[in-house]
Amino acid sequence: MTQALCLGIEGSANKIGVGIVREDGEILANPRHTYITPPGQGFLPRETAVHHQEHVVSLVQQALKEAKVAPKNISCIAYTKGPGMGGPLVAGAIAARMLAQLWKVPIIAVNHCVGHIEMGRIVTGARDPVVLYVSGGNTQVIAYSEQRYRIFGETIDLAVGNCLDKFARVLNLSNDPSPGYNIEQLAKEGSQFIELPYVVKGMDVSFSGLLSFIEEKTKELLASKTATPADMCFSLQETIFAMLVEVTERAMAHCNTRDVLIVGGVGCNMRLQEMMQQMVEDRGGELYAIDERYCIDNGAMIAWPGLLAFKQGQFTPLEEATCTQRFRTDDVLVTWRD
Structure with a gap:
């Protein structure tokens, strides 16, 4: 047949x-x-x-x-x-x-x-993980229950990808292949961590205030030459990814689930995968992630x-x-x- x-x-x-x-x-x-x-x-x-x-x-x-x-x-x-x-x-x-x-x-x-x-599930073979969905327009922590994908937490303003895209414009980074990818590469050269607002509200996250803060801080620090664009990219990634790992871990505890699947365009980011991997391993679980072909x-x-x-x-x-x-x-x- x-x-x-x-x-x-x-x-x-x-x-x-x-x-x-x-x-x-x-x-x-x-x-x-x-x-x-x-x-x-x-x-x-x-x-x-x-x-x-x-x-x-x-x-x-x-x-x-x-x-x-x-x-x-x-x-x-x-x-x-x-x-x-x-x-x-x-x-x-x-x-x-x-x-x-x-x-x-x-x-x-x-x-x-x-x-x-569903793309993440079929490509990785993940059975019933907590899902972190991070993209240009969406940021959600999701788990399946009774024929629905239930949203346990989400952004209350900007999506994480939108936050990265807007910050890339401050640094005038190329959009080829994507602003987020170019931030990721620049962040690898950063060594100084600049403290930024860390906004987790229960199971939800917020990025708009953080973005406004880092936009102003970047102009100030670059003008005084006390930080580099790489330092700012590094600091931004570390802060927002820590927020995402925190709410994902809380959803795992609630659902009594050890596994995590990351999907969406920002899910390609190797630093996000690395931070999530460490948390998931500490809980005895498995991280499922996909590359840019399917992310x-x-x-x-x-x-x-x-x-x-x-x-x-x-x-x-x-x-x-x-x-x-x-x-x-x-x-x-x-x-x-x-």
């Missing part, structure tokens, strides 16, 4: 990705293209949407070629419903609706956050949960295949897990 295939389209931020996944979990293709702006600048919804429109068709063609399959072999189309930026989300959704009608297959709306979690937004992470839902008989009526910038992780009924 031929296995079902799902083509997934992800375009919630500055990356447009198309993935093809088989029902046994094999990722057959996963190309993507990133919209990169000049140093010191972020990416705006309209320009990002245009970028996605320009690249999505060629990425679909590339994915089909890499997977060695034809449109007639695709069982369903999955796309990112949200959360994310409005314009880019719509670009991906329109492409998905077009393909679903052309190829006469069902369409499945996928939650971006759940996509990251950073990609099409396969949308295709896989789309396929899981499809196998449960779920699909989205075409007239309901819309987008929303606010789509909570715990809004999703996870029918494919016990």
Whole structure:
């Protein structure tokens, strides 16, 4: 019997990705293209949407070629419903609706956050870990219970990736391949730790005050030559990652779980993985982490949960295949897990 295939389209931020996944979990293709702006600048919804429109068709063609399959072999189309930026989300959704009608297959709306979690689970083999989801637009500590991914803690303002991106603009760091990656590399050269606000509120974290503080402090210390950009990057990473490790450990204690899975674009950061590894080892558990192929937004992470839902008989009526910038992780009924 031929296995079902799902083509997934992800375009919630500055990356447009198309993935093809088989029902046994094999990722057959996963190309993507990133919209990169000049140093010191972020990416705006309209320009990002245009970028996605320009690249999505060629990425679909590339994915089909890499997977060695034809449109007639695709069982369903999955796309990112949200959360994310409005314009880019719509670009991906329109492409998905077009393909679903052309190829006469069902369409499945996928939650971006759940996509990251399920990608992490299938790639690492993690069974039931506490999940730290850290990306440009999201920061959440999550655990599964009764067919929902429950949010135990989250940012109350900025996402951790957004905090890093904004600080990279202060230092005028390149956006290629990403601001966070360039902060990570610069931080390795830092030796002086500058004390920064450490804001943990119960299970939640806050980064906006910390960001305002370090922006001013950086101008002051660089002007007086009492610290280097590397020192500031080092201090920022150590502080925010310590906050994330603390709330993750508290969720582990609450859930009586030893294992941790890190997902989302910031999850690629080796220093974050190193700090989390130390905490998890102290608790006798295991850390599950993935590299930039699957950590950073990609099409396969949308295709896989789309396929899981499809196998449960779920699909989205075409007239309901819309987008929303606010789509909570715990809004999703996870029918494919016990």
